[in-house]
């Protein structure tokens with residue numbers, strides 16, 4: 001149930017959420033991307049608003065409507081997402097749900113690359129790590145939450161990621177099944193005090209539970 005604006009446990013709090021994939025151009029008609037529908041991130045933005053937060057949602061290219069009362073900023077690339085996150089500070093908490101492309105094409109062509117001769121090779125450059133950069137920012141949000149999509153050794157990888165990236169919590173998402181684009185998630189909440197495994201839940205329920213945990217923590 002939605003509360004009136006300005007009320008609820010997260011009233012007066014500004015929370016930043018990233019969601020969706022990023023698209024990294026190769027030429028005007030081609031790009032590098034990854035499988036992310038944006039559903040989980042949009043649900044989290046919505047659940048935070050329902051608890052009274054002011055939410056800035058930095059969204060990569062997705063086919064989803066903007067949740068009511070969410071301030072949405074659309075971006076295409078990882079570098080645009082990094083700039084939009086920086087511009088949205090300060091925030092009390094940040095939930096980095098986006099599936100950011102780890103690499104972009106090192107050079108982009110202004111014209112469509114034509115199919116002639118040998119297949120072209122693609123040289124990749126590493127994208128900025130938005131979460132790790134935010135962890136080092138002088139205006140680092142008090143509560144910094146990352147997501148980790150893993151196909152194996154889910155908790156082990158997520159636990160290492162929490163330390164490596166300087167996040168407070170990592171929501172480890174087991175994507176060994178049909179999660180990408182699906183309607184449910186199996187997640188483990190990794191914090192400094194340990195690991196909490198949640199039962200497989202519809203994405204809106206994962207969002208509501210996480211939003212409540214954020215409200216408890218702030």
Ligand code: CTP
Pocket residue numbers: 018078096097098099100101102127128129130131132145146147148149161
């Ligand atoms: N992330 C980010 N910027 C990037 C890559 C990832 O902000 N360039 C964030 C994601 O939004 C997520 C967290 O970091 O919250 C973990 O992303 P993930 O891809 O699982 O981590 P990586 O460090 O990129 O490791 P991997 O090699 O498993 O892809």
Ligand code: CA
Pocket residue numbers: 100101102
């Ligand atoms: Ca990655």
